[in-house]
Amino acid sequence: MTQDIAQKIQEKFPADFVGMNEFRNDWTVVVKPDRIVEIALFLRDDSELVFDHLSDVYSVDYPDRSVSGGERFEVVYQLNSIPKRHRLRLKAGLREDACEIDSVYPVWKSAGFLEREVYDLMGIRFRNHPDLRRIFLPEDFDGHPLRKEYPVEGKGWRNTFEFLPTEEPQT
Amino acid sequence: MEAHTRQEKENDPNRVYLNDPEPRPVTEDLPLRRSEDLLLNMGPQHPATHGVLRVVLELEGEKIIKATPDLGYLHRGVEKLCEGLTYQQIIPHTDRLDYICSMSNNFAYVRAVEKLLGVSIPERGEYVRTIIAEMQRIVGHLFWLGTQALDIGAMTVFFWTFREREALLDLFEEICGARLTMNYFRIGGVNGDLTPNVIFKLRKFLKEFPSKIEEYDRLLVNNRIWLSRTKDIAVISAEDAVSFGLTGPVLRGSGVNYDIRKAEPYAAYGKVDWDVPLGTNGDTYDRYWVRMQEMKQSARIISQCLEKLPEGPILTDVPQVVAPPKEKVMQDMQSLIHHFIIFTEGFRPPKGEVYCATEAPKGELGFSIISDGSPKPYRLKIRAPSFVHLGAFDHMARGYMIADIVTIFGTYDLVMGECDR
Secondary structure (H helix, E strand, C coil): CHHHHHHHHHHHCCCCEEEEEEECCEEEEEECCCCHHHHHHHHHHCCCCCCCEEEEEEEEECHHHHHCCCCCEEEEEEEEECCCCEEEEEEEEECHHHCEEECCCCCCCCHHHHHHHHHHHHCCEEECCCCCCCCCCCCCCCCCCCCCCCCCCCCCHHHHCCCCCCCCCCC | CCCCCHHHHHHCCCCCCCCCCCCCCCCCCCCCCCCCCEEEEECCCCHHHCCCCEEEEEEECCEEEEEEEECCCCCCCHHHHHCCCCHHHHHHHHHCCCCCCHHHHHHHHHHHHHHHHCCCCCHHHHHHHHHHHHHHHHHHHHHHHHHHHHHHCCCHHHHHHHHHHHHHHHHHHHHHCCCCCCCCEECCEECCCCCHHHHHHHHHHHHHHHHHHHHHHHHHCCCHHHHHHHCCCCCCCHHHHHHCCCCHHHHHCCCCCCCHHHHCCCCCHHHCCCCCCCCCCCCHHHHHHHHHHHHHHHHHHHHHHHHHCCCCCCECCCCCCCCCCHHHHHHCHHHHHHHHHHHHCCCCCCCEEEEEEEEECCEEEEEEEEECCCCCCCEEEEECHHHHHHCCHHHHHCCCEHHHHHHHHHHHCCCHHHHHC
């Protein structure tokens, strides 16, 4: 049934549709980032889809794709329909040199906080977001920790300690 | 000319009195009283913020014009940490998200991994999981009731709810050895079976529990202070609640019939008989009522599960994923190899991406896992209900008094460990 939803998006937005796939009964639709708000409005307001609940927004970093000239980041919208009882994952790929996407805050208000988190931890900017500030980390924090190149132990004062080895020991 | 000395200040005709000792008669030539917006900082060290939440309040008198939550005081980067851990090593980390209801977090996480792996659980395992999850829901709601009443000013409720919570925590201790960070669920089942003693004590608890709920109700339902501080406070309409992504009792308090246990039945929820309580007004009182009813429904689910509890294993038989029992490891070469691989390297799930939502006491707790086929998740995202609920905080707080802020924290059932991750 969710396959019909994916096909419906393909028919409505043929130019923006990139692909769809299924895994463990979860359907994913990949679209181009440019008209994300129009797609979101269609998904929310169509009488058969009614995706009225945005459960989650998150982002994934694929640095390997960037090397081959592809889209490094993916913004993922996890949608849910309370009246129709179905879910859909909507994805949009973003290139590293243009990691900006329109905010879906006008469509679902829950995007307000969720997009701020993505901005804070992954460094993706959301155009027309009403209050795009860091949410967890301090304002003067350097970098975006969920990017793959960021070390798990963090950066900062610790890196200046002389007694800590800066390189891996040679064996 | 500005007044500097005390004498000058007292004679200052423009002086603004906070507590006017003798109200001065209003005359034509009396200057207008000064009025300005006040910025008030609340938290992060404030006992009613349930952890370390800071809110900046813009006030007009005592009325809130804008409330800006400032999060991140408990941010530990769990999502980043998980990218460097194998799937089993993540379970204890989920305990520390919502540390009031760690069983629910364990449950939500292992369900997501099981969905990724495509593993099914033996029937007894499913029933035990349901019983444990509902016990945890009662514990969570008792904690919420005690602290919300305490925040509003009723202290007795806190002592009474913690009395029952204690009984359940003792049971958890008997089942898995820990009281708060339980680490009890395993990928493919649970860690230990319910002993006859636990079942006996649980039955005894369930027999007494409905009368305890009535005791709490008797303290609050006709309490004028409780009513005036919860009725028509922090009202949110059904449309707004859905748009803000609210879930759990906060959403159902506004009358939206959405409970993942009914919408997408998992574990044994489809096999037992229970109802979803719904509020109508979407105010703090309705959310209180919904949670009280939910405790009764949880007790109903547990008693039915205890009746139906089938015999059998509690862990699924997938040797690539589930660690073999210790006796087998000592005797059987194959089991030793599996044991070694699971604990040194971890198992390798297929490539793919799943989202699995579970009804935790606070709302929809979802785990998104992106697997690249290695023993560690490529990306793990936690959809924490407390975080999403706090997004609606400003909307719900506007127009109410400073004292109501405390009520609004309480009505969300916030836990900052989960919110900041």
